[in-house]
Amino acid sequence: MLAQEVAANTPLFRTPELTDTRELTDSLQRKHAPTWAEARQLAYHCAAPLPSSTVTLAEAIGCTLTSEVIAHQGLPHYASSAMDGWAINGGGPWTITESGRPLSAGGASVIATGGLLPSGATAVLRKESGQASGDVHLSLKHDAKPGETLPGRHIRPAGEEATAGDVLIPAGTLLNPAHIALAAVAGHDHLQIQRKPRVAVVLTGSEVVTSGEPAPGQVRDAFGPQLDAVISQLGGVPGGRLRIGDSYDEWLTALAGAHEGQRPDVTITTGGTGKSGTDHFRDAVAALGGRLLLDGIAMRPGHPAVLAELPDGRFIIGLPGNPLAAMMALMTLGEPLLAALGNHCFQGSGHVISGADLEPTPGKTRLVPCTFVHELAFPASHTGPGMMRGLAWADGYMAVPPEGVAAGAPVPVLPLPWTAPISSPNQRGRHSGWHA
Ligand SMILES: Nc1nc2c(c(=O)[nH]1)N[C@H]1C(S)=C(S)[C@@H](COP(=O)(O)OP(=O)(O)OC[C@H]3O[C@@H](n4cnc5c(N)ncnc54)[C@H](O)[C@@H]3O)O[C@H]1N2
């Protein structure tokens, strides 16, 4: 269950005063590292929504519709039988004629469910309500339900569900499989949707191994098996993966775009955000003519995270190598950036009563995986920057302000992409804030 919420969520929206990213980054670079909140704002406001694109129906599931779906003809578009039986004209008895021919008074013809109603038909008589003798004579069974031959009985009239010109699915709808079926029955083949950002991943580090138990000096890759799923949960489309070692040349080639397939909108790197001889993020971005939008954040863990933009418009998010630090940096920068590119708002923090004293960390926001017990938020254990145990069982993560939080006071808490929103029941969902 959700912990008690004492303040409504405040989803972040594009605000006019913050749309000049260069001004924002310049102002941020003049002072210390941006705060956690400033970093989130910057990651949201540095990107414009991707253009919409036309896709097949199956490809549109899970996407946001940008152009309404109209009924070009009535739904259904012809009057049909709702039952297997006979199309009939009048109250009977009837003479059976060839199917598909117009019916005159006292006429009947065999029809199947969904079959096109012949002209002159006044009703459909269900098979179980009629008695045919030979191929010609049809009469009403004595035990047939009353009203079986009344005009309109068991007929699906044309336009019953929609008339031509009706808006079947408005723009801004997050398309579920039933929407797609509706578009199909209305005769549509393609839909216009908001394009989702394509996100490539570059995993760095020669000590990183991808299977089995790592030997001393090696680490098992914490990102490869799960990052694509998180990218999807954040509204992106996984766009390829590259593994490289620690050399500058490998970094340069990887960031230059040595990916197979389509060019990504965002590249996420892991590791190499430090400032040692084996950390090449900044040099590679500079060599490619890119600029750092953000270099470090006043938060723990994840403070070395970097956000850059290349001249071709691609964004690069540099996540630290430490696994929890990387995930917290991904929430801080990746969630808002993907939201902006995908043209939706992202969730702000809810407030939950803290069950524990949370120590101050002067000048820094602490991001702490937490669990909810009796509607109180408690910091999880095992939340060192390189640890995953705490995050694995967390219900969300706290953004503990620099001055700390006393037990019993509200603390900002955010959901993880795979946990329930920290929100009141009438709050809109993560992907529902499409900007028309
Ligand atoms: N002198 C300083 N050293 C460090 C500082 C500092 O401020 N001064 N900051 C520390 C912090 S905080 C972090 S976070 C890390 C940032 O490191 P990098 O982003 O350069 O990452 P690496 O050095 O490549 O790796 C750090 C750590 O993470 C492990 N790693 C890397 N990739 C993976 C992976 N795919 N799966 C699991 N673990 C991974 C790597 O083996 C290292 O143990 O710098 C600190 N140092």
Ligand code: MOO
């Ligand atoms: O940012 Mo490092 O965050 O603590 O592992």
